Amino acid sequence: MDPTQDVDAVARSIRDMSIRGAGMIARSASSAISAYAGSWQGTNEREFLDELQRIARMLYSTRPTAVSLRNGILMTLRGVESEKDVPSMRERIARQSKEFTESAEMAREGIAEIGSKRIPKGSAVLTHCNSMAALNTIKKAFEDGRVEMVFSTESRPWRQGHVTARWLLDNGIPVTMIVDSAVRHFMRDIDIVVVGADTISANGAVINKIGTSQIALAAHESRVPFIVCAETFKFSRETLLGSLVEIEDRGPVEVADPMKPSDFKGARILNPVFDATPPEYIDAIVTEIGIVSPYMATEVIREMFEMEGPVTLEKRRSRINWL
Amino acid sequence: MDPTQDVDAVARSIRDMSIRGAGMIARSASSAISAYAGSWQGTNEREFLDELQRIARMLYSTRPTAVSLRNGILMTLRGVESEKDVPSMRERIARQSKEFTESAEMAREGIAEIGSKRIPKGSAVLTHCNSMAALNTIKKAFEDGRVEMVFSTESRPWRQGHVTARWLLDNGIPVTMIVDSAVRHFMRDIDIVVVGADTISANGAVINKIGTSQIALAAHESRVPFIVCAETFKFSRETLLGSLVEIEDRGPVEVADPMKPSDFKGARILNPVFDATPPEYIDAIVTEIGIVSPYMATEVIREMFEMEGPVTLEKRRSRINWL
Amino acid sequence: MDPTQDVDAVARSIRDMSIRGAGMIARSASSAISAYAGSWQGTNEREFLDELQRIARMLYSTRPTAVSLRNGILMTLRGVESEKDVPSMRERIARQSKEFTESAEMAREGIAEIGSKRIPKGSAVLTHCNSMAALNTIKKAFEDGRVEMVFSTESRPWRQGHVTARWLLDNGIPVTMIVDSAVRHFMRDIDIVVVGADTISANGAVINKIGTSQIALAAHESRVPFIVCAETFKFSRETLLGSLVEIEDRGPVEVADPMKPSDFKGARILNPVFDATPPEYIDAIVTEIGIVSPYMATEVIREMFEMEGPVTLEKRRSRINWL
Amino acid sequence: MDPTQDVDAVARSIRDMSIRGAGMIARSASSAISAYAGSWQGTNEREFLDELQRIARMLYSTRPTAVSLRNGILMTLRGVESEKDVPSMRERIARQSKEFTESAEMAREGIAEIGSKRIPKGSAVLTHCNSMAALNTIKKAFEDGRVEMVFSTESRPWRQGHVTARWLLDNGIPVTMIVDSAVRHFMRDIDIVVVGADTISANGAVINKIGTSQIALAAHESRVPFIVCAETFKFSRETLLGSLVEIEDRGPVEVADPMKPSDFKGARILNPVFDATPPEYIDAIVTEIGIVSPYMATEVIREMFEMEGPVTLEKRRSRINWL
Amino acid sequence: MDPTQDVDAVARSIRDMSIRGAGMIARSASSAISAYAGSWQGTNEREFLDELQRIARMLYSTRPTAVSLRNGILMTLRGVESEKDVPSMRERIARQSKEFTESAEMAREGIAEIGSKRIPKGSAVLTHCNSMAALNTIKKAFEDGRVEMVFSTESRPWRQGHVTARWLLDNGIPVTMIVDSAVRHFMRDIDIVVVGADTISANGAVINKIGTSQIALAAHESRVPFIVCAETFKFSRETLLGSLVEIEDRGPVEVADPMKPSDFKGARILNPVFDATPPEYIDAIVTEIGIVSPYMATEVIREMFEMEGPVTLEKRRSRINWL
Amino acid sequence: MDPTQDVDAVARSIRDMSIRGAGMIARSASSAISAYAGSWQGTNEREFLDELQRIARMLYSTRPTAVSLRNGILMTLRGVESEKDVPSMRERIARQSKEFTESAEMAREGIAEIGSKRIPKGSAVLTHCNSMAALNTIKKAFEDGRVEMVFSTESRPWRQGHVTARWLLDNGIPVTMIVDSAVRHFMRDIDIVVVGADTISANGAVINKIGTSQIALAAHESRVPFIVCAETFKFSRETLLGSLVEIEDRGPVEVADPMKPSDFKGARILNPVFDATPPEYIDAIVTEIGIVSPYMATEVIREMFEMEGPVTLEKRRSRINWL
Secondary structure, three states, rough: OOOOHHHHHHHHHHHOOOOOOHHHHHHHHHHHHHHHHHOOOOHHHHHHHHHHHHHHHHHOOOOOOOOOHHHHHHHOOOOOOOOHHHHHHEEEEHHHHHHHHHHHHHHHHHHHHHOOOOOOOOOOEEEEOOOHHHHHHHHHHHOOOEEEEEEEEOOOOOOHHHHHHHHHHHOOHHHHHHEEEHHHHHHHHHHEEEOOOOEEOOOOEEEOOOOHHHHHHHHHOOOOOOOEOOOOHHHHHHHHHOOOOOOOEOOOHHHOOOOOOHHOOEEEEOOEEEEEEHHHHHOEEOOEEEEEEEHHHHHHHHHHHHOOOOHHHHHHOOOOOOO | OOOOHHHHHHHHHHHOOOOOHHHHHHHHHHHHHHHHHHOOOOOOOOHHHHHHHHHHHHHHOOOOOOOOHHHHHHHHOOOOOHHHOOOOOOHHOOOOOHHHHHHHHHHHHHHHHHHHOOOOOOEEEEOOOOOOOHHHHHHHHHOOOOOEEEEEEEOOOOOHHHHHHHHHHHHOOOEEEEEHHHHHHHHHHHOOEEEEEOOEEOOOOOOEEEEHHHHHHHHOOOOOOOOEEOOOHHEHHHOOOOOOOOOOOOOOHHHHOOHHHHHHHOOEEEEEEEEEHHHHHHOOEOOHHHHHHOHHHHHHHHHHOOOEEEEEHHHHHOOOOOO | OOHHHHHHHHHHHOOOOOOOHHHHHHHHHHHHHHHHHHHOOOOOHHHHHHHHHHHHHHHHOOOOHHHHHHHHHHHOOHHHHHOOHHHHHHHHHHHHHHHHHHHHHHHHHHHHHHOOOOOOOOOOEEEEOOOOHHHHHHHHHHHHOOEEEHHHHHHHOOOOHHHHHHHHHHOOOEEEEOHHHHHHHHHHHOEEEEEEEOEEEEOOOOEOOOOOHHHHHHHOOOOOOEEEEHHHHHOHHHOOOOOOOOOEEEOOHHHOOOOOHHHHHOEOOOOOOOOEHHHOOEEEEEEEOOOHHHHHHHHHHHOOOOOOOOOOOHHHOOOOOOO | OHHHHHHHHHHHHHHHHOOOOOHHHHHHHHHHHHHHHHOOOOOHHHHHHHHHHHHHHHHHOOOOHHHHHHHHHHHHOOOOHHOOOOOHHHHHHHHHHHHHHOOOOOHHHHHHHHHHHOOOOOEEEOOOOHHHHHHHHHHHHOOOEEEEEEEEOOOOOOOOHHHHHHHHHHOOOEEEEOOOOOHHHHHHHOOOEEOOOEEEEEOOOOEEEHHHHHHHHHHOOOOOOEEEEEOHHEEEEEOOOOOOOOOOOOOOOOOOOOOOHHHOOOOOOOOOOOEEHHHHHHHHHEEEEEEEHHHHHHHHHHHHHHOOOOOHHHHHHHHOOOO | OOHHHHHHHHHHHOOOOOOOHHHHHHHHHHHHHHHHHOOOOOOOHHHHHHHHHHHHHHHOOOOOOOOHHHHHHHHHHOOOOHOHHHHHHHHHHHHHHHHHHHHHHHHHHHHHHHHOOOOOOOOOEEOOOOOOHHHHHHHHHOOOEEEEEEEEEEOOOOOHHHHHHHHHOOOOOOEEEHHHHHHHHHHHHEEEEEEOOEOOOOOOOOEEOOOOOHHHHHHHOOOOOEEEEEOOOHEHHHHHHOOOOOOOOOOHHHHHHOOOOOHHOEEEOOOOEEEEOOOOOOOEEEOOEEEOOOOHHHHHHHHOOOOOOOOHHHHHHHHOOOO | HHHHHHHHHHHHHHHOOOOOHHHHHHHHHHHHHHHHHHHHHOHHHHHHHHHHHHHHHHOOOOOOOOOOHHHHHHHHHHHHHOOOOOOHEEEEHHHHHHHHHHHHHHHHHHHHHHHHHHOOOOOEEOOOOOOHHHHHHHHHHOOOOEEEEEEEEOOOOOHHHHHHHHHHHOOOOOOEEEHHHHHHHHHHOOOOEOOOOEEEEOOOOOOEEHHHHHHHHHHHHHOOOEEEOOOOOHEEHHHHOOOOOOEEEOOOOOOOOOOOOOHOOOOOOOEEEEEEEOOHOEEEEEOOEEEOHHHHHHHHHHHOOOOOOOOOOHHHHHHHOOO
């Protein structure tokens, strides 16, 4: 079978959302590249690299703002150009893809294991939006007898808090539902805040569901620990090179709800999906490789991409600009 | 006609919400007391005072958490016991009621006049919920060419922000609608925050719509001025004597919306109407008697009730406990 | 009997500590002055004023750092010089002394009544040292079902915390004893801090037992309310005129305990009795005249001494410098 | 001699700067009004008031941003309309003018007396710009053996710091000269900051020489006390009614110095004279009537203008809008 | 001689406290393992590893909360499983043990050398409890002419401050003794705070003698640098994997001192040994490998355990769970 | 030609300032060492190392406070001692010198590229003093349409702000000139602060032109991002080992300007060139290897000098103390 077709199929599925979720997208793309490489018949290294770059960019174009997709592709291909021939390249890709996908699969469990220990016994936990990394951590802590109550914000405009509340109830975990505005009012009753992340920036800022940053601010004001659960593939290499994370606006419908935007003719309606929480309000980021200070974000990124050691000119020159 | 009947009618109207709004409630109660006093036929001062106390308490019982009602009654009756005979008492009540109602009527305009000057030219203003004292201030500033844009929060769970947006549009004022969670994200684009108040406590804390305190916190973090527009009858004398302002919970329906609370069977749903903003996050309270530091709240209260001068025993003894 | 002898006796008793406690000292001095004035036989106003000044200064010299003594004397004598003859002066002194002593006696009860309402239901309260104003407030709140646990610091070097723990136990109030160093460690378990005061300064700083200011700092860091219970006679008029409150050093013995200072030959041993808590860490001062913001301290002082109204030259000139 | 001519002469002198200094301007205007009133020959009260208003406005127009001028005029004329006939009015004006001018003259000395006590023994004091109220306070403290060193900032763009350094040297007070940028670098060597004020706003903000607010910020960061020395006539009544203090821009020449603005053709050059220091960074304001918390500014203003007592309609109506 | 007996002897000595001190315990355990390995006679690698694990766990069980013991064992055994045969394993253990013990011995000197340079000339230094790493640093700085005075807290409940004061006096270093409550009162006289550490957590929190965190808070409030002297073996690998550092309670006797706990019958007496100082209050950690930001704690830990490079699955799988 | 003469010439040129600028100095010294090593004729490794050390120290002595010079020398010579013979040493020096100089040349461009992306579209940028790393970043951002206005401080006492304003005008970039004291006044109009650095310390403090730290403080107060543009050779290895960065005082002339210091006879005039900005006020350091948190400074330093991996004794012993 034509491996290019496989790649196309994966790309289509990502684009039409039949493959969803940060981890799933990344693993699918990594596997598709690996399968493609495994079946490539040529022997010319340059040609092979060109093909890989083409495939990589095509996959990447399906969700250019998904940092996990970007990372999955880059982790799979990193250093391939330094191999001496096509078979070694192929082998490296296969190994790196396997490592990445297995590691991504194991990440959530690792995070729950590690993060749950940060939750003191008898805690009231507050969470925002609907992050499975955060929820699995809370669930593990609940099973270990550490959680007494989970406060779940509504998380307007999508109300993912309703999904969260549902999931917690289904897992037998006591839940208190509040609106987003009530966070500071209840903060002194909270023992720890646990949230997820969309993207983690090189300067330690955590990009997550709109509202996260003001929860972090209120937690900080009351000396309540605030932790973020996130796989390492959420760390953005682009931000290491200066890029600001762009924040999508999802249009007026959700904000106007339950009215129609046209009911507010003439009004500007803004609907940013995410906001940025500065590192000074984050006590720890829980990743599958352990507890990380947000200020360590650059180290995590550089390590992921083997950017260690003195940055010699040679090193800088040898890098292929995959995406 | 029987003045007691009038009082009863007013009480009923307040209770069944046909008389609404902090100012309207207070003025109606004050006028009813004045009318009652004016038509009272007896000559015995003690009897008169007893009657007044009965009437006052009956009116007060219709909305015991409404600080404006309490203040309207107390301002109308204050010092009556020091008058020498019933006619003087009657006259004093009439005068004080007139003063109170006229003053309350003029207050909003005065606040708008004073407060609008605090808004710098070309401002983006953020408001929360739906306070007419705040909105009139913003409107006055807009008419003076000071306001370029008003950010209006949704103000879940009631969504009074929709009413605010509507009112601003109807008055030709540019409006941007955002969800409550987006406040900190946009804070650096805001020049001043203007809100109303439900009650102002003796220690300077402002009790207002749930969410106000986290907006104030975010404004403070970004050095954005935060002002409160409130008539002096919002200052609570009870808190001078230690009482904490109790915060009502309006039940689960609004929070669960658009689902039913039963859809989240087993979940606790909390819905506090107000929260308390500490004085350190408030730059100024705009009242009809001028700009007031929140730390001056006790002075405002003591002045309203003529509690000035050294607090001698005599003074303390002569007070009637009206409510 | 010779009233001067009475005054001498009171002075001696204050000096030799047989009359103790801020309130008791002040009331005794006030009564002694009143008794003296009541028995004075002359008719010359100037002579009378001179005598009063002499008596006042003599009493004051017994404990010149006790702000309550100072205030008791001044409140008793204030405005006497404006009376037209000796009998009026005498009467004024008698009235003012009665007012002061009755008011001081009623103050503690008033403070407990008012302050206890500031303690939320189910509270863990932390107190420092051994202030009866604070303890009576806590006891009242306990009786009203508001207090679940009281944390009592040791309050080195005197260990008044042991006395406090004893008193609480004797009153059936649950107590947790901790060392002074453990305050921040437990702060997130505390709902409110309640302490007393030695002196309150015009700029709102509260002078109280050494250690108070770092408790206030830790409370502020964790958004835990911090309130001070203090009679108005603790407010220092001298500080209004710029004086800094001097802080006594009680010598090395208590600090070296249980060793002897000579065991640390060559070491400097410092033992300040008090420290100053800045107003920004104090949520409210509870006095017998109600809740007061620390920033209102000057108003309290000016009102106590009838320093209100525009400060005309005439007013400034007419004041006798009693002490 | 024609009293109107006197008033004209005073107005001219203020305008052409031959009468200078906040206090001098205010006293001259007050005296001119008093002289004018004293020589007014008519008997019609309304006519007299009209004339007074005309004179007042004319004097005021010479320096409309000088809050001391405004206050001097208003303090001289306050309540005149409530007198029953022209002679009483005249007498009131004479009395109030005398009070104001004597009080203003005595203010500086009073401030030095009171403020110097706030400076601890052995202090290194930092001052900014060239405020005589601040410098006299420092000098008094130096004479009392409390000051060891005075840090004087350059105070660009005018370099009033050079004048300050000169004055200190002439008075035998040790001085250290630094540039404005070095303030934070030396802040931990400073024991107290003492500055003056141009205007004090109702919300407690102190308007003073550009740079004051960042010194206050740096002092606050290092827990160094920051005090402001200012006569009560620096408190602005207008701000009580909402007005923001407008900050003058003195044009590009001083900023470009020692070049010419034209050397930077195309550049925008901004030169604000003042900035606003928020009350949270100010420990105390030293006035001639004692130590005042900046949060008490409204009380000072209201008291100066006899705005005390409940604000009845009658009171509000009776006021003449003098300026 | 039976090497197992040696190990047993060391274990006993650690347990019965005849081997004491974080460094001594760790070095003894490391040497015991090395000696045991050196004398092991078998050739089967698996068997050897099992034996090593048994020995390691036995030693570890003697003081499971001592992070230095844990680290000494782990540093000695790390990577042993990757060696190809028993002799190589033996050699590696010997080398690593030598490295660890020599490095631990040299650490204190290195810390003193490095840390002393952080103390500015003419400093007043404050220290808490009795840390030799901190005291040697202070002594080195004193010898270099940098220290003028050392403030030593009492450090209730154990009063290790008395030991510290004694040691400083014996070394000819000027000392000022104060009670724990007086720290904030004197903080503005302090130039730098220097303390030791019991354990350093992955998120940068420093676990040290109760009271440390409120000293750090007070230092931060006054912009006084706060540094921690600690060998790298104080960094806890467990916390990298989420574990919270458990804080021992040493029972009521010390807190009740000089009374008996039974004198406070009915009182709860809490006596936590340590508290956690958050990284935001720590300017630098001085280790033998140089100055480290507390936020770098995870890097220190990962480097110590050669956890660098991308965390591949292979790496994760190969690790033996030694303890 | 005698290579020693070359080195002497370079040393002279650095000393007499004909070679200037942090980067130029460092590159010249590195090249001189490389040239010298390339022409060295001996074969004895020890002798060669001794010669290199002599040359290194001679070059270093020309500007011992220039961290770039120090780093250029150390980066050129690092690890040379581990090579087996003179030719390998020579080759290593040549390679490392080439790497260092090329990398230093490319750094500025890299910083501009990376840093410019951190500046949001439509920004008002504030800069201080005259840093080409900062200005090139701003220029790149301006070319990308991100900058609308640059605020340039005067930067007394040298007034490098005039040079900055000139350079910006010459590059067609809109500029606003203000005095140093006006920074906080305008801070709320600023979107981002971009400055350079003289030296970066191991604890993340940035040593830069006097005034930088108070700008950073004011930016932090208003939640305005503050970034530092600096080549990695600005990171100081000495500070890793505890050294405090000494801050030069440039004498009284510049401060007294335009007067003479003798015009202020008796005054102390202090003129520190730099101050230290703490890491908590710095959002990111932009280097040629990417965005770095200031808290990562030790990692940058350790990586530059290949100090990674566990710090074994062997490693510590093998290091030559080059300077």
